[in-house]
Amino acid sequence: MNKNYMRNKFAVIILFILLWGSVLTSCKTISIEKHMNLNENIESTSTLKTEPIQNHSSPTITQTSPTILPGPVTPSVEKNELVFANSTSTSIETEFVSPLEGFKLEELTEIVSNPFIYAGDGKDDGHHGTDFSFYQYKSFEKIEKLPVLSITSGRVSSVIYNRPPYGNMVVVETPFSSLPVFLRDHLLVLYTESEIPFHTNLSCPDFQLTENPQIIESFSLYILYAHLYALPEVQIDSHVLSGFPIGKVGNTGSSGNPHLHLEFRIGPTGYIFEEMSHYNNTASQNELSNYCLWRVSGLFYQVDPMGIIEYYLQNR
Secondary structure: OHHHHHHHHHHHHHHHHHHHHHHHHHHHHHHHHHHHHHHHHHHHHHHHHHHHHHHOOOOOOOOOOOOOOOOOOOEEEEOOEEEEOOOOOOOOOOOOOOOEOOOOHHHHHHHEEEOOEOOOOOOOOOEOOEEEOOOOEOOEOOOOOOEEEOOOOEEEEEEEEEEOOOEEEEEEEEEHHHOOHHHHHHHHHHOOOOOOOOOOOOOOOOOOOOOOHHHOOOEEEEEEEEEEOOOOOOOOOOEEOOOOEEEEEEOOOOOOOOEEEEEEEEEEOOOOEOOOOOOOOOOOHHHHHHHHHHHOOOOOEEEOHHHHHHHHHHHO
């Protein structure tokens, strides 16, 4: 009996040990699985959290050469050709502006006091230009001392100090290359087809043209501003832009009242008139010669200033 009791007791102990070992093994497996699942959850959570961090990371910096924009350029005129500083030499189109400060080009027709009249080739009579004057116009009480502005950009080719008949006078030359194409073509059509120099009855010294008028290589538009109030504010061979002040309306020279006398002429590029006068016993031979070259030779062919301005306004 004792042996049976001891055998059963020993069997119970062994069974208990086996069962306890099985329990421990099962618990360890569960612990490992939980730990693995926990790691997977942690990794999954970590991945979800790092994605937005990557989206908000600093942008990639790519080094590129900066684009340098050109700065403002100052327009100027050089060798009868308008150019931009810091750029290749090139002609630019000049714009017409009113020769009278405070007036629009369109308003000039309202203050024409003496229009252009062409009397014929070689004639010094008629009226070679257009006069502008008024005693009272809109807010202007008088025209005298009203600033005179250059209509075009160009080179000053003449400055005359109170000599008859023009008085104080300025001529500005603008090469055709600086004019709008439509205006350039129009002026070429207007240029005389007659033989130059014209025959004239005006008392003129003998002079020789410096070039063959039949093979003129380049033309310019010459604009004359006469009877200015005081000494002109520009010098020969200086350069002006459209709208640049060149003097004030006056009554100098052969003039009966304050007005601006305006002449447009088509001629060969590059002429300078250092002096000019006529109808005066003190006029020198050179003054007379220049006057005749300008007025009656035909080399500097007169055209209607208002006709050109109106054509410009219609086609610009």
